[in-house]
Amino acid sequence: MKLTVVGGGSTYTPELVDGFARLTDTLPISELVLVDPDADRLELRLRAAFAPPPAA
Numbered sequence: 001m002k003l004t005v006v007g008g009g010s011t012y013t014p015e016l017v018d019g020f021a022r023l024t025d026t027l028p029i030s031e032l033v034l035v036d037p038d039a040d041r042l043e044l045r046l047r048a049a050f051a052p053p054p055a056a
Contacts, residue, residue: 001027001028001029001030002029002030002031002032002033003020003029003031003032003033004032004033004034004035005032005033005034005035006035006036007035007036008033008034008035008036008042008045009034009036009038009041009042009043009044009045010036010045011045013034013045014045014049017032017049020032034046
């Protein structure tokens, strides 16, 4: 199933994506698309989510 999240730049998005990942047996999502009217906010969220962890 392909799923689109409108408002993907929201602060709730990481928790939502985590929930989808935990439910893969029940909710088989093959593609997740994040869309937000504020492209800068979406980009900021994606950069934060996929940034490498800080060095220890």
